[in-house]
Amino acid sequence: MTQLVAESTKKAALMDELRGPKMLEVLRRILPKGMTPERFVVIVQTEIRKMPALLDCDRASTLAAFLQAAKLGLEPGVLGQCWCIPFGRECVLVTGYRGLAQLAWRSGMVTSMSAHAVFQGDIFDYEYGARGVLKHKPGEETDPLKLTHAYCTVDTIQGGTMFVVHTRKEIESRKARSRAGKSGPWVTDYAAMACKTAVLSLMKLMPLSVEMQTALSLDEAADTGDRQPFDVEVPELGAATEAAEERQPGEEVA
Numbered sequence: 033m034t035q036l037v038a039e040s041t042k043k044a045a046l047m048d049e050l051r052g053p054k055m056l057e058v059l060r061r062i063l064p065k066g067m068t069p070e071r072f073v074v075i076v077q078t079e080i081r082k083m084p085a086l087l088d089c090d091r092a093s094t095l096a097a098f099l100q101a102a103k104l105g106l107e108p109g110v111l112g113q114c115w116c117i118p119f120g121r122e123c124v125l126v127t128g129y130r131g132l133a134q135l136a137w138r139s140g141m142v143t144s145m146s147a148h149a150v151f152q153g154d155i156f157d158y159e160y161g162a163r164g165v166l167k168h169k170p171g172e173e174t175d176p177l178k179l180t181h182a183y184c185t186v187d188t189i190q191g192g193t194m195f196v197v198h199t200r201k202e203i204e205s206r207k208a209r210s211r212a213g214k215s216g217p218w219v220t221d222y223a224a225m226a227c228k229t230a231v232l233s234l235m236k237l238m239p240l241s242v243e244m245q246t247a248l249s250l251d252e253a254a255d256t257g258d259r260q261p262f263d264v265e266v267p268e269l270g271a272a273t274e275a276a277e278e279r280q281p282g283e284e285v286a
Contacts, residue, residue: 042087043080043084043087046080046087046091046094047073047077047080049091049095049267050073050076050077050095051073052267054267054268055069055095055267056069056073058099058264058265058267059072059073059099059102062099062102062103062264063102063103063105064105067102067105067107072098072102072107075107075108075109076098076108078109079098079108079109079116082109083116083117083118085118086116086118086123088118088121089118089120089121089122089123090121090122090123092266093121093122093123094116094123095266095267096123096262096264096266097116097123097124097125097260097262098116098123099262099264099265099266100125100250100260100262100263100264101113101114101116101125102264103263103264104127104131104135104243104246104247105134105135105138105243106127106131106134106135111130112128112129112130112131112217112221112224113127113128113130113131113134114126114127114128114131115128115216115217117212117215117216117217119211119212124212124254124260125250125254125260125262126212126216126217126251126254127228127247127250127251128217128221128224128225128228129147129184129224129225129227129228129230129231130224131247132228132231132232132235132244132247133145133146133147133231135241135243135244135247136186136235136238136244138241138243139240139241139243139244140189140241141188141189141238141239141241142186142187142188142189142238143187143188143189144186144187145184145185145186145187146184146185147182147183147184147185147227147228147230147231148168148170148182148183148227149179149181149182149223149226149227150168150170150179150180150181150182150183151170151171151173151174151175151178151179151180152173152178152180153171153172153173153178154168154169154170154171154173154180155167155168155169155171156168156169156180156181158183158195158197164195166183166185166195166197168183174223176222176223179200179203179222179223179226180199180200181197181198181199181200182197182198182203182223182226182227182229182230183195183196183197183198183227183230184196184227184230184231184233184234186234186238188238194234194237194238195234196230196233196234196237197230198226198229198230198233202229203225203226203229206229206255207225209255210254210255211254211255211256211257212254212255232248232251235248236248246261246263249261250262
């Protein structure tokens, strides 16, 4: 019971911090057009409800991860644009392939982009080269255990088409190198992370916007376990949140 009270207090303090004037002002400065601070706060609240372990992360780490997502104009959660994942006391921002696709479109360097998973039973064939060909006719299979390939295609503003294909073995190799390989979206959204593997490979072959460079740097740090190079301003710790963080687990709230 006391643990539930402590968790509730932490959550209330963090949400008060997010709704505070300092945080809302930061969000107004960094959010892209079309996303309001109020909407973003609701998104954060939803993610914390889904992953209470975020409350055990260092408060500055949690806020920095969500603020970085906001600055990139990506929504954490069900859309698969990105996720904020707890690793002990650290909150890590993991970008999804849909988020990378958003950044690619916004860069103005591509006219279209798509990424797909291939499963057993699909009709699939590809050939690299000057006249490369990729053909995919999906079947009805969607079981992640039966995923065989993932690919990404891009039409550039110059009129060319590029694509990258990864085999299941290559996808598994990237998963094994990632510290998030046994948790988070690699477990809950395997097909999406397989597609992301192909997107990342293709992005490295293209001119990158500043936002895309930031996202790729964050993603590499998330994989290797290094501290992510967030470039956002985190407002000073408020008294309510500070008190909640200093309270020992299970300690009664007065």
